Amino acid sequence: MTLEDGSLRTPLCDLLGCEYPVILAGMGGVARSELAAAVANAGGFPTLGMVREAPSLIASEIGAYRRLSNRPFAVNLIPAATDPDLLDQQIETCLAMEVAVFSFFWDVVPEAIARVKTAGALLLHQVGTLRAAREAEAAGADVLIAQGQDAGGHVHGRTPTFDLLRAVLDTTALSVVASGGISNGKGLARALSFGAQGVQCGTAFLATAESFAHDYHKQRVVTAQGEDTVLTDGFVLNWPKGSVVRVLRNSVTETFGPALMGHDPERIAHKVIARDGLIPRLRQSTDSPLRTTTGDLEQMPLYCGTGAGEIDEIVPAAQRLNTLCAEAQARLASGRQTPVGRT
Known part of the structure; x- marks a missing residue:
């Protein structure tokens, strides 16, 4: 090559x-x-x-x-x-x-x-x-x-x-x-x-x-820098315990404080914050906002890599x-x- x-x-x-x-x-x-x-x-x-x-x-x-x-x-x-x-x-x-x-x-x-x-x-x-x-x-x-x-x-x-x-x-x-x-x-x-x-x-x-992806998610990526992302296992409902994601900081990650890791899905309340049609989307689930999503998009995981600044x-x-x-x-x-x- x-x-x-x-x-x-x-x-x-x-x-x-x-x-x-x-x-x-x-x-x-x-x-x-x-x-x-x-x-x-x-x-x-x-x-x-x-x-x-x-x-x-x-x-x-x-x-x-x-x-x-x-x-x-x-x-x-x-x-x-x-x-x-x-x-x-x-x-x-x-x-x-x-x-x-x-x-x-x-x-x-x-x-x-x-x-x-x-x-x-x-x-x-x-x-x-x-x-x-x-x-x-x-x-x-x-x-x-x-x-x-x-x-x-x-x-x-x-x-x-x-x-x-x-x-x-x-x-x-x-x-x-x-x-x-x-x-x-x-x-x-x-x-x-x-x-x-x-x-x-x-x-x-x-x-x-x-x-x-929902336009809200896209716009957040456009305005973000790499340092605006965090690694956390706090968005873990629907995935195995300990599964880590990189997301943009939001009101949910702020509530974690320094405890970005160690979240047990068995101890997370199932609170509906958005929907895709009739399908409910839960706070701290792995579901990101799509074109079809309505509700509190800010609290959903906004997946984003460290290359966002480009x-x-x-x-x-x-x-x-x-x-x-x-x-x-x-x-x-x-x-x-x-x-x-x-x-």
Whole structure:
């Protein structure tokens, strides 16, 4: 892989069938068909965020995506945080609809990996630790997404993105993608110079026109800086105890004071603060505000990575992707990003 000419094409692009080594993170609720298709049609690789969604919605979103784009895509599921019966139905729905790429996250569940691999699908597995990286590779993952603690949303490890990236690269021969706090071309160029074959972006695409996030969430990201985010396990209803997220500070995190960690979901009152149609949304749940959400949006978790300071407006997803890639190409072509690590 040569970087000096500013080329962004890596073997990952050939593996996934995209033009640029930029993956849309499978953000639950946010990365739906409209956003996924916009990223795909602009040359990136899209992931539909379908964590714990009903099989009917998964089928609907896959169908909607295919009406908007004929390019390859992945479906993101989280086996370790999904009821086994629902997970079985989700995977069955995807396989019946000939989904060729899956993206998994959180604890490694070998049985789920084996099922999609046996069906001939490609598997990307996001990991937050070296141990998880080794487990995912041993279970059959094709690509490792090294997610550092700089990422918005659910964060599985406590290592800064580029420290984890270097460590994972040193322990595997698989293609490795960097994720966490990368919102501009400088981050992409740096990741490629380390030896990564691409990056995964969430926050950068959340603040786009096609994102299914609520406009309130998008605007908060646009006005935020990285230091406006915190890591906490206080938004934990619906997920396993101790699950940590990176969110923008709000009135809920302020009530935590210094006790950002150690929240027991069994001891959290179920107080309805918002709704998506007839579906209630609870204070301290993991549900972020979507286009369809009404209620007290300020108290909901506003997922955001430390790269928020690089995002100053809401733009079409294609524009964000094109700008990010152009910046990276310029840095690499000018030699401002000296390649380090593996090539």
